[in-house]
Amino acid sequence: MTQATEVLLPASPDEASEQFGDGDDVTVIGGGTIVVPELTHGRLVPKKALLLSRAGLDTLAHQGDTVTIGAGLPVHRLAELADDAQALAECALNVADYEVRRQGTVGGNVCAQPGPDAPRGDLQGPLLALDAVARSTGAGGERSEPLEDFLASRDGRLLLDLSFERPAASAFAALRYPHTHAYTVLAVSGVRTTSGETRLAATGVAEHGVRLHRAEGAVDDRGVAALADVELADDALASAWYRERALPVLVRRVLATLEEAA
Amino acid sequence: MKAVGARLPRYDGIEHVTGRTQYVDDVRVPGTLWTKALRSPAHSATFDGLDTSKAEAMPGVHAVITWKDVPLLEYGHLSALGIPADEPLLAKDEVRYKGQPIALVAAEDEETAMAAVEAIGIELEEREPLLDIRRAFDDDAPKIHQWGNWYPHFEGEMDCRQIRKGSIDDAFAQADTIVQGVYRPAAIEHVPLETQVSLVVPEANGRLTIYSCTQALYFSMGVVAAHLGLPLNKLKVVGGTVGGGFGGKVDTATETMCALLAQKSGRPVKWRWTREEEFLCSSTRAPWHMEVADAVTKDGWILGRKMLTLHDSGAYARFSPYGLTKHSFHHTGAYTIPNLHFDGYVVFTNRVPTTAMRGFGVTSVSFATETHMSRIADVLGLDPYEVRLKNANRIGDTSPNRIVYTDPSTVPVVKALAGGMDVELAPEYAAMGPGQREGDLLPEHLVAQLADPEDH
Amino acid sequence: MKLTVNGISHELTSPPLATLLDVLREELGITSPKAGCEQGGCGSCTVLVDGEPQRACLTPLAAVDGSEVTTVEGLGSPEELSAVQQAFTHHYAAQCGFCTSGMMIAAEAYVARGGTDDHEAIQEALGGHVCRCTGYVKIIDAVAAVARGDSFDLTTTAPSAGMTNLGGVS
Numbered sequence: 086m087t088q089a090t091e092v093l094l095p096a097s098p099d100e101a102s103e104q105f106g107d108g109d110d111v112t113v114i115g116g117g118t119i120v121v122p123e124l125t126h127g128r129l130v131p132k133k134a135l136l137l138s139r140a141g142l143d144t145l146a147h148q149g150d151t152v153t154i155g156a157g158l159p160v161h162r163l164a165e166l167a168d169d170a171q172a173l174a175e176c177a178l179n180v181a182d183y184e185v186r187r188q189g190t191v192g193g194n195v196c197a198q199p200g201p202d203a204p205r206g207d208l209q210g211p212l213l214a215l216d217a218v219a220r221s222t223g224a225g226g227e228r229s230e231p232l233e234d235f236l237a238s239r240d241g242r243l244l245l246d247l248s249f250e251r252p253a254a255s256a257f258a259a260l261r262y263p264h265t266h267a268y269t270v271l272a273v274s275g276v277r278t279t280s281g282e283t284r285l286a287a288t289g290v291a292e293h294g295v296r297l298h299r300a301e302g303a304v305d306d307r308g309v310a311a312l313a314d315v316e317l318a319d320d321a322l323a324s325a326w327y328r329e330r331a332l333p334v335l336v337r338r339v340l341a342t343l344e345e346a347a
Numbered sequence: 348m349k350a351v352g353a354r355l356p357r358y359d360g361i362e363h364v365t366g367r368t369q370y371v372d373d374v375r376v377p378g379t380l381w382t383k384a385l386r387s388p389a390h391s392a393t394f395d396g397l398d399t400s401k402a403e404a405m406p407g408v409h410a411v412i413t414w415k416d417v418p419l420l421e422y423g424h425l426s427a428l429g430i431p432a433d434e435p436l437l438a439k440d441e442v443r444y445k446g447q448p449i450a451l452v453a454a455e456d457e458e459t460a461m462a463a464v465e466a467i468g469i470e471l472e473e474r475e476p477l478l479d480i481r482r483a484f485d486d487d488a489p490k491i492h493q494w495g496n497w498y499p500h501f502e503g504e505m506d507c508r509q510i511r512k513g514s515i516d517d518a519f520a521q522a523d524t525i526v527q528g529v530y531r532p533a534a535i536e537h538v539p540l541e542t543q544v545s546l547v548v549p550e551a552n553g554r555l556t557i558y559s560c561t562q563a564l565y566f567s568m569g570v571v572a573a574h575l576g577l578p579l580n581k582l583k584v585v586g587g588t589v590g591g592g593f594g595g596k597v598d599t600a601t602e603t604m605c606a607l608l609a610q611k612s613g614r615p616v617k618w619r620w621t622r623e624e625e626f627l628c629s630s631t632r633a634p635w636h637m638e639v640a641d642a643v644t645k646d647g648w649i650l651g652r653k654m655l656t657l658h659d660s661g662a663y664a665r666f667s668p669y670g671l672t673k674h675s676f677h678h679t680g681a682y683t684i685p686n687l688h689f690d691g692y693v694v695f696t697n698r699v700p701t702t703a704m705r706g707f708g709v710t711s712v713s714f715a716t717e718t719h720m721s722r723i724a725d726v727l728g729l730d731p732y733e734v735r736l737k738n739a740n741r742i743g744d745t746s747p748n749r750i751v752y753t754d755p756s757t758v759p760v761v762k763a764l765a766g767g768m769d770v771e772l773a774p775e776y777a778a779m780g781p782g783q784r785e786g787d788l789l790p791e792h793l794v795a796q797l798a799d800p801e802d803h
Numbered sequence: 804m805k806l807t808v809n810g811i812s813h814e815l816t817s818p819p820l821a822t823l824l825d826v827l828r829e830e831l832g833i834t835s836p837k838a839g840c841e842q843g844g845c846g847s848c849t850v851l852v853d854g855e856p857q858r859a860c861l862t863p864l865a866a867v868d869g870s871e872v873t874t875v876e877g878l879g880s881p882e883e884l885s886a887v888q889q890a891f892t893h894h895y896a897a898q899c900g901f902c903t904s905g906m907m908i909a910a911e912a913y914v915a916r917g918g919t920d921d922h923e924a925i926q927e928a929l930g931g932h933v934c935r936c937t938g939y940v941k942i943i944d945a946v947a948a949v950a951r952g953d954s955f956d957l958t959t960t961a962p963s964a965g966m967t968n969l970g971g972v973s
Contacts, residue, residue, distance in 0.1 A: 088458070092819040094865055117861045122842035124820060125860070126621060127461040134820060138866035182931030184856050184909070185843055267844065267931075354960040356892060363900030364888040364907065366835025366875035373834035538935055540839045540847055540901035590837075590901035591935050622840035 091133045098245065101140040107224035108241035111135050115157060115193030118185050142245065150251045156192025156244040172255035172274045173211040179259055180207050181267040192244045199292050202321035203268050209236065209294025211257060213286035214274040215249035236293045252276040256342035258335040270323045271331050275339035283343065285336060290315035290328060300336060307340060308333030370590050371544045371558045372619050379546065380409050380453040382608060382618035383460035385467050386628060387442035387449060390476035390697040391491065394442065398468035402452055405466060407459040410612035413450045414439040417607065418576040425666055431500055434663035436574055436603055443491060443662035444699050446628030453608040453616045476697035480636055480657045483694045491695055498668055498693035508675045510747050513686035513795065518651025522642035526723045530715035535632040537704055541590020542620040543629060547605040549613055557584045559602050562592040567599040574603045594703035598630050633667065633701035634659040635711040639719050647727055647734045650792050651686030654678055660693045661700035667693045670708035676748045677709045680716030681757040683744040685796040735761045736776050743783040743800050751798045755781055804868045808833060809877030819865035824848045826864050827874065835875035835904040846932030849905040850874050856912040875904045878911060886949045887911050893955040894945035898936035906932050910946045920947035
């Protein structure tokens, strides 16, 4: 079965783009933490497997106020951005455990489809709040777009990197429960840009991370307003009922932290 | 005695830390085949059209087994304790829990085995499942077991485990208050780090060598022998190295099926469960439903206990009647209650059959009893340590099943707890010991149950 | 594909997408890393890849072609146990032993990168490793002892030190 899979091992970003092509029949493997169990248990039999371990996408660059994260960067290295984007560093250190953080990649986390029982893609939250730009390749070649748009249409795209402008302040609040082991039930990220704009995003509230636009625009209780931005569902980690009560609390905590940082 | 009180290293300690301990999955026998199972996707269904021909014809597949291959399809694992057989080794005509094994494939590698399972044909017709033990007694509940919805084979063909002692009616009549509570602990998964696994090797001399993770080596040997119709001297079981069991590895979950596949294929056969199978299909500690009503006096004496227990056995009986029996013996816990009315039922549901787990049958009623003692203290406005110390088992007191206590530990343990929590007991309580009741500690209602511990 | 495992180099026949766990256990017969869950959730498969602790069950062979792998067999032998192996023996940190391989690999890496005897730091480093037998207390004690540079009398076990503070009020 996987014996018949064509294994592609690009040695550079260009090779990766070339071998990905238009993405037809290609399964991308970043660190392997999400995809490899699917192969092991026979749930996924790729025609082509594109392994990014040697593709040189594990970059982290600063250019002025712009930070660019390669899709192949191991999640744990986001700790290096503690001064640039506290929420992103904190979120990263909350993912899984020491070993999985070193093996999993930013791209793998951001592009993860929802799991069968629980949401994935914790890093989508802070990156959405940072209004990160996703550069990807696929049919029609390269394009750059806001992460929000990329998440809505990422089929057939290979994420290459994510860029954002350093904010004035950022904050992260999550429900962390031992019983959910490595998974985050619910998390909110917030950013205040250098121009004073406030952005909010949440994970664990829908199929993938979402911006809380209505909460951002609300005048009164932005915590409660956030409920209009999300589509809560029961899953293996928690009920919609519970998340409905917890979301406004996390939003308020994030906003309070952002204010303190003023 | 040199070992008692000494801090001895584990005899297998060096093996563990050098990676040399050989668990079943570490045993290497050339030619070993991998096994995968077709399992029921439904909680409750009838099936027909079971067709293994395509699987059998697949290159790399050495054997496929169904219920037809099992010489004795149903064997009561605890028939020696009077629990008759009710569970087929492999499903025949119907499935009663999600994950129930229907057919098994032994193949050259894991991927081929998985593909062969996919190729087995079957037509299932789902039925309404029964998943809530409380509903089992309703007239319109689905009937899910050949014995009815609850176990009917306690001694004297009784359909419940009963304990009667003294007069519960008198106790209720004399009580100042009745304190009630309902306790419903949920199922618990053992989650051993090593999943269920066995390796069976057919030897040239006609014997089968069974590498097993069982916690109960001779017991499992007997189960395999019974299903296969083999004398015990045809089996050699290699075991004793268990990667965590906690009660869940007494079920002989894989050995018999591997033995059948080994016989049919003539090759060594291994079946190692995935973690998903371990979570979804392996037996758990049972969920329970316990209703307790205690007749109490305003100064904290418990005159009588009326109790109803429903034990969720899952789809088959397995060890549940035994667990419920132990539960019944301990239903007053660490305390002496002279008037008792206990009814316990082993109830069937369309869930994975439940099994032993540390303290089988008793942890549930300990939880209920201790919570209830605190509830009594709360309702009466009394100190929870004092309520426990008054009613504590003492020398000469008798248990629900008339065992005489000769050395009960309740009093010293409760006092130690108070000490550990920095709670200062009132002087008369701090002075209490476990000695035979007398004076204020021997109220009228406890006289009749007192026995002479020297006589026993 | 090539791997150097515990100092010995191997030319492998396993396919490129075989997991490192399967390569070690099935092709090379190195059985200390365990198949506890095969989805990265339990830590019993952890080995060192180029010195870093990594889940072998999540690692495709092709991703580590040419790497150096260390398993428990490479940490020490009964005649010459590493400090971590001695500590786990003396502190009774193994019961059934199934999680022990992964725990020790994580512990070795933790100490190698300068980990201290701080219990919270040890919990963070070993946080991906599940144990169902010991309740973790003696595992943490063992790792702390190595971090402190203790030496170990293997003819006896450490006395019970009361409950290890697992992060609550002391």
